[in-house]
Amino acid sequence: MYKLFFRLLFTRMDPEQAHHLAFRWIRLAARVPVLRTFLAAALAPRHQELRTEALGLRMHGPFGLAAGFDKNAVAIDGMAMLGFDHVEIGTVTGEPQPGNPRKRLFRLVADRALINRMGFNNDGSAAVAERLHARVPVFRTVVGVNIGKTKVVPEAEAAADYVKSTERLARHADYLVVNVSSPNTPGLRNLQATKSLRPLLTAVREAADRTVTDRRVPLLVKIAPDLADEDVDAVADLAVELGLDGIIATNTTIAREGLTSPAHLTAETGGLSGAPLKERSLEVLRRLYARVGDRITLVGVGGIENAEDAWQRILAGATLIQGYSAFVYQGPFYARGIHKGLAARLNASPYATLAEAVGADTRKAAV
16 A cells, blocks of 8 residues: 555655655654554564663664654654654754755665755754753654754864754763764765764763763764775774764765666765665675674664565674665555564574674674
8 A cells, every 4th residue: 555655646746745744644643642552553563572772772672763764853753653663863963954955855766765965954953952852752762863064064163063962962862873974965974084083973972971971872973885994994993992882884875886767866966875775784784793793882774675684784783773765665564564574583593682693694704
């Protein structure tokens, strides 16, 4: 039914308009108690064997919603209702900004992919912090907050901009993510170089500790799949050196190899997400796990379409996994299918828990 609905309605609409329409329906459904309860029971059944502990947090399972879908923290309970075990909101910038000019979101249906050049359109850290402060949770779900650089802020002043967002948002975050890997903010990816990344992450860590004194807010960094292997190693080493809590692998890619969609779509600038990202994201994840092992938490994201994809990320080294683009194509049963399939694979495996499975294939390959 969803595929028919997608074909008849969403493929005829501007992708960004379709996103806002679907988003509005999710928010409305989450506000109606009877409907909310029914949908949660249907779409978010709990599998006890999938319970996950990561970043010092307990979750119903390992599968969350990647940043980019709920930029302004307006539908956290709606996404939990649909079965996501954690919801990463953002990317949020220090100051509000409209993002890049439209049209800025494109569907590559033949490739089960999206290209976006949204440009961190969001309400800004002050407004999002106020919204999170006022939120009365309906469902127990872990909330991550993804922060990025305001476009007009010069690269040399980036750390101060991230610190501003940290001071406003850290107290409302179960974990905090420093996004330096979107291709849609000029100069942002330059911050992935360790000489720039070290002082940035140090400043954010200090700001989080200074702002939130009753607990330690876990801090992660999100990296691009387009990094050279030696740069992936350098970020991994830096994360361990600084005592970072995790790395998210990966953001969208600027690569366009192997696409079958029409040329006028594949030529659009922006970050490519979805199925074509699968192989490289998995490669980066394996490389990271081989480098850091169990010392920090790895989050696998990029091209996760089904339970098998999720299982492969776990075996490669991911404790947590995230999806976004496949949700657009598969609809409200996406998370349910991931959970059901993961539980079946775990029960059929030699591992007693998901934690035992994390990194198992990468460890075997290293022997």
